Amino acid sequence: MEVARLTPAQARARFRHGEKAPTAGWCAGWTQANLIAVPEEYAGDLERFARLNPAACPLVDVGEPGAHSTRWFPGDLRTDLPGYRVYRDGAAREHGEVTGQWREDLVPFLIGCSFTFEEALLAAGVPVRHLELGRNVTMFVTSIACRPAGRISGPMVVSMRPIPDRLVATAIEVSRRFPHAHGEPVHVGDPEEIAINLDKPDFGDFVEVRPGETPVFWACGVTPQVAIMVSGVPYAIAHLPGHMAITDLPADRPPGEVRRAARPL
CATH class of the missing domain: 3.40.1640.10 (PSTPO5379-like)
Known part of the structure; x- marks a missing residue:
């Protein structure tokens, strides 16, 4: 690109x-x-x-x-x-x-x-679907409550990337090296466990999770935007x-x- x-x-x-x-x-x-x-x-x-x-x-x-x-x-x-x-x-x-x-x-x-570590994912052989499709990343508001601070509180927002099952551990290890870019995922697998419907992103574009892939969720910096709205x-x-x-x-x-x-x- x-x-x-x-x-x-x-x-x-x-x-x-x-x-x-x-x-x-x-x-x-x-x-x-x-x-x-x-x-x-x-x-x-x-x-x-x-x-x-x-x-x-x-x-x-x-x-x-x-x-x-x-x-x-x-x-x-x-x-x-x-x-x-x-x-x-x-x-x-x-x-x-x-x-x-x-x-x-x-x-x-x-x-x-988390865009910061996507080059490292690609270098490790982990595909990034929204880059392949030329789309924005998929983002969701979750049921995970952030720790409140004074007048600011709200739920965590996450970004999702479909990862081939065999490469999930690699994606976790690579992203862990970037704590200033959200680090390792906060959830792997079943989206219903954090109140997400994969067909209905709250922000960004829809990205399909295909057979043989696992949805992997990283914390997202849109979280403060939702927090200031609800607060x-x-x-x-x-x-x-x-x-x-x-x-x-x-x-x-x-x-x-x-x-x-x-x-x-």
């Missing part, structure tokens, strides 16, 4: 100039991340929620209040993703860019994405699911210590 060979800066420039596409398969070798930006008064609760639920919300980066970029994302968070959602009082609207919606009290959080956070900006922030952090490198900066006095 031509987009796999792009640098993060090249991909961000294409998005800034209007290209819109799910980012699975883009920028091989670089960390992709979920964006969630909340008002500063909710940032402490969201940071604690992420630290209490590291499988769903592995922190890659946090910006200062009002910041348009972060340490690992030197582009513009308002324009350099291929799709956004703006949440107002629980209702979401999609946007191509959010310059006019970005507020000075917003604290941006970047949370790891009544009045305003937030996030990525459109599957349309990620592509960072300058190498895929195989942990992000290091992540700390939220306070607004200067």
